[in-house]
Amino acid sequence: MILTDFQGSMKGAAIAAIASLGLVLAQPVLARDAPQSFADLVDKLMPTVVNITTTQNVPQQGGPRLRDMPQLPPGSPFEELFKEFFDKKGGEEQKRRGTSLGSGFVVDGEGYIVTNNHVIQGAEDITVIFKDDTQLKAKLVGSDSRVDVALLKVEPPNKKPLPAIKWGDSDKERVGDWVIAIGNPFGLGHSVTAGIISARGRSLNDSLDDYLQTDAAINKGNSGGPLFNADGEVIGVNTAIYSPSGTNAGLAFSIPSNLVKQVADQLREFGRVKRGWVGVSYQSVTDDIADSFGLDRARGVLVANVVADGPAAKAGLKRNDIIVSFAGQDVLDLRRFPRLVANARVGSTVDLVVWRSGKEVPLKLRVGEQEEAEKQNAAAQGGSKKPAEPDQPIVSTVEQLGLTLQKVTDQLRERYGLSDQAKGVVITKVAANSPAAEKQLQAGDIILEVDQKPVTTPQEVTDIVAKLQQAKKRSVLLFVERQGDPRFAALRLTK
Numbered sequence: 001m002i003l004t005d006f007q008g009s010m011k012g013a014a015i016a017a018i019a020s021l022g023l024v025l026a027q028p029v030l031a032r033d034a035p036q037s038f039a040d041l042v043d044k045l046m047p048t049v050v051n052i053t054t055t056q057n058v059p060q061q062g063g064p065r066l067r068d069m070p071q072l073p074p075g076s077p078f079e080e081l082f083k084e085f086f087d088k089k090g091g092e093e094q095k096r097r098g099t100s101l102g103s104g105f106v107v108d109g110e111g112y113i114v115t116n117n118h119v120i121q122g123a124e125d126i127t128v129i130f131k132d133d134t135q136l137k138a139k140l141v142g143s144d145s146r147v148d149v150a151l152l153k154v155e156p157p158n159k160k161p162l163p164a165i166k167w168g169d170s171d172k173e174r175v176g177d178w179v180i181a182i183g184n185p186f187g188l189g190h191s192v193t194a195g196i197i198s199a200r201g202r203s204l205n206d207s208l209d210d211y212l213q214t215d216a217a218i219n220k221g222n223s224g225g226p227l228f229n230a231d232g233e234v235i236g237v238n239t240a241i242y243s244p245s246g247t248n249a250g251l252a253f254s255i256p257s258n259l260v261k262q263v264a265d266q267l268r269e270f271g272r273v274k275r276g277w278v279g280v281s282y283q284s285v286t287d288d289i290a291d292s293f294g295l296d297r298a299r300g301v302l303v304a305n306v307v308a309d310g311p312a313a314k315a316g317l318k319r320n321d322i323i324v325s326f327a328g329q330d331v332l333d334l335r336r337f338p339r340l341v342a343n344a345r346v347g348s349t350v351d352l353v354v355w356r357s358g359k360e361v362p363l364k365l366r367v368g369e370q371e372e373a374e375k376q377n378a379a380a381q382g383g384s385k386k387p388a389e390p391d392q393p394i395v396s397t398v399e400q401l402g403l404t405l406q407k408v409t410d411q412l413r414e415r416y417g418l419s420d421q422a423k424g425v426v427i428t429k430v431a432a433n434s435p436a437a438e439k440q441l442q443a444g445d446i447i448l449e450v451d452q453k454p455v456t457t458p459q460e461v462t463d464i465v466a467k468l469q470q471a472k473k474r475s476v477l478l479f480v481e482r483q484g485d486p487r488f489a490a491l492r493l494t495k
Contacts, residue, residue, distance in 0.1 A: 038180055041232050042192050046131045047163040049226060051184040052115055052138075052152075054100045054123035103183035103225030104128065104152065105234065107264060109161030111136075113152040114264050115224030116239055117143040120150050128154050131190055142267035146208060148239055149260055150224075151267040165226060168233025170212065170256035173197055181216045181238055181252075183225030193217040202253055203335065204240065208342055211253035212236045218252035227254040236260070262343060276344035277370040278317075279310020281486060284334035285322060288490030292451075292477040293322060294358045300324035300331045303354075304479070304486040315365035317354065319479075319486075320452055324360065325353035342370070396458030398465055400494050401476070402434020403427055405458035408446065416444035419484070424448045425458055427480075435491040441480065448486070449479035469493055 035041075102119030106112070113128060120126055126138040136154040143150035156162050173179075174197065181193045195216030203209040214227065218238050227236035236254030243249035266273045282301040290298045300322045306313050317323075323331055326340045327350040344350055344367045353360050396405045406412060406428050413422060424446040430436045447455060450464045468476050478489045 035178070035230065038192070038194055041228075041230075042180065042182070045165075045180070045182060045226075045228060045232055046190060048106050048165045049131070049182045049190060050104045050106065050113060051129040051187075051189065052102045052104050052119055052224065053127045053129065054102075054120050055125045056100075056122050101184060101187040101221050102223045103221065103238070105182075105226040106162045106164045107167075107261075109156070109164045111154040111156050111162060112141070112264075112268065113138065113154065114237065114260060115150050115152060116237065117145050117148045117150045119224045120152070121145070126152060128152065142271040142273075144263050144267065144273045147255060147259060147263050147273070149237065149255065149263045149267070151264050165234045166232065167257055167261050168229050168231065168235040170235045170258045173200075173212065173229060173235050175200060178230040179214050179216055179235070180228040180230075181214070181218055181222060181225060182228070183218070183222035183238060185217075185219040185221045187221050198250075201335075204253065208259075208339055210256055210259065210339060211239070212256055214252050214254060215250045216252060217248040219248050220246070222252075233257075259343070274346040275342040275370040276346055276367040277311065278315075278341055278365060279307035279312045279368060280317060281305040282323070282334075282337065283487050286490060288475045288492065289477065289488060292475055292490050293320075293355060295322060295355055299333070300355065301334055301337045302488050304488055311365055311368040315352075315363050317363065317365075318356070320356070321361075322355040323352060324355055326350065327352070341367075396462055398458075398462055400435075400465055400469060401491050402431035402436045403441070403461075404429035404431075405447070405461055407457055417483070418444070418446070422446055422481075423456065424481070425455055425461055435494060439489040439491055441478075441489060442482075444482070446481045447478055448481055449477075451477055452479075465493070 100119060100123065102115060104113045104115035104119070107114050120140060120143065123140075126140065128136050128138045130136075134157065136157070138152040138154045141151040141153050154162075177197050179195060179197055181195075183191060185191050193216045195214050197212055198215050199213035202211040202213050204211065212227070212235070214236075216227070218241050222238045223240075225238045226234045227238055229235045235257045237257070237260050238252060238254050240253045241248060242251035242253070263273055281304045283304055285293075285295070285298045285300050285302050287298050289302060290296070293302075303312075303317060303319055303321045303323065306317055306319055323337065325331060326337065327344055329340055331337050331340065346367055346369045349364055349366050352363050352365055354363060355361075397403070398405060404427070405425050408418065408422055408424055408426050412418065412426050412428070413420065416426065418426070427436075427441060427445045427447065428443055430441055430443060447461060449455060450461050451468060453460075453464060455461050455464070465476055473493060475490045475492050478491060480487060480489055
């Protein structure tokens with residue numbers, strides 16, 4: 001006790017001394033304490049969670065036919081019994097009702113309910129079952145297969161508002177925070193499990209994936225159900241599990257609430273999701289690329305191509321720009337950028353910062369819609385092939401990079417399937433274990449730029465590389481194109 005009091009007095013004296021110097025102590029971020037029980041919280045949350053059943057007609061080939069029914073004596077008591085099992089319509093296909101079970105939760109007292117798209121996909125009838133066993137027919141407002149979110153609508157009984165959830169801020173949740181999952185595992189009805197957030201930023205199949213990982217038990221039937229934080233706010237939608245057996249193995253994944261809310265709002269407003277688009281192709285910035293551009297460290301995304309008349313082109317973005325900030329948020333890596341763009345509101349104007357010619361340049365961009373991308377990116381891959389002509393090849397070997405190069409000719413267009421518009425220097429051979437091989441360059445790739453300078457002949461490539469080596473540069477930046485897909489490659493310079 002004396003030691004404790006002494007430590008306390010010393011701590012107080014230290015704080016007083018620091019205060020006298022005009023310094024301020026940083027306040028630590030406090031973690032939530034483990035509750036003794038979730039019972040009171042669960043009682044409040046249960047009415048907001050629903051079970052979802054769906055049915056659909058599923059064709060069934062090869063069913064029994066009336067003509068196949070065995071011959072029975074006239075007036076046999078078994079005649080009607082057998083008829084129930086045989087098709088009375090002759091050659092028509094039999095059909096059966098397929099049933100799917102899942103979970104969901106009320107997001108608005110007017111009757112709007114969120115669930116997973118895969119829970120209701122292909123459904124002809126959707127029924128929502130509440131905790132008090134009230135059953136309501138639901139209509140599909142809209143769904144998004146990419147994020148796996150669907151929005152349903154039911155009519156509240158007696159026009160009384162339904163109990164609804166409160167959204168939480170999924171960005172503020174930390175690894176180790178307590179979470180509660182409520183759903184309908186295995187179709188057994190409302191059930192509660194608890195655990196912690198075990199990881200963030202998990203990606204499974206898509207560039208937009210940004211799952212929260214939890215060890216709370218999630219099983220079949222929990223799909224579409226809410227993941228609550230310890231304050232009773234929804235911070236995710238339980239969507240997938242990783243398990244060899246198909247049952248809970250402590251690895252479950254939830255879509256963050258900030259993304260779900262944005263998708264649900266758009267489904268309610270438009271009936272579909274409008275995703276942002278800027279009209280660039282891009283790649284990650286490696287340490288070598290950052291060094292080549294004079295950037296302090298590997299960050300942002302490197303613009304490899306700009307779609308003509310797209311949002312980026314109108315904003316003044318150029319090839320070789322490195323986007324380091326988008327809509328006020330740092331672009332840390334390649335995974336973060338497509339999420340920032342897709343989540344940007346279509347038609348809004350956002351601030352972005354690019355690294356260009358050794359300095360940061362601010363720009364403003366009006367966000368387009370991804371549907372435009374599908375139209376504008378459908379560029380023709382060249383017309384009919386010209387007959388091959390016996391051009392005299394101009395061949396050069398850049399030993400420092402392990403490349404054999406040749407100017408684009410009709411013969412090479414024919415050999416590598418290049419378009420008629422292809423220009424530049426084509427790679428015809430890559431030496432094993434060379435810097436070019438390390439970056440996975442291959443024969444048929446076209447070099448368009450070296451050290452951000454356009455090249456049209458092998459000699460130009462050789463001259464630029466030689467100058468960089470004389471200047472004792474450690475790497476050289478190539479801008480290459482493979483079957484119409486441009487990208488940058490930073491190759492180390494060997495002696």
